[in-house]
Amino acid sequence: MPAPIDYVMSAFSYLIYGWVIKWLRRGMKETSSARIAMFDISTNWTKRRWFGMNACH
Known part of the structure; x- marks a missing residue:
């Protein structure tokens, strides 16, 4: 697995x-x-x- 994807998956897992x-x-x-x-x-x-978006969008 490429390193950037591996790091993102690791960070997301630790967040959860x-x-x-x-x-x-x-x-x-x-x-x-x-x-x-x-x-x-x-x-x-x-x-x-x-992003300056309205909450309805």
Whole structure:
């Protein structure tokens, strides 16, 4: 596997691992739908912030 792809896969895997560990340590308070909503909110904010896009697009 090419090195850049390998590094990206490793970083993504560690991101998911860290996210799950943090969620477990916090007592798994958020439901899956609440986590999805948090991700949607942060993604929309990022798009507006970086790309000047409206959240509806």
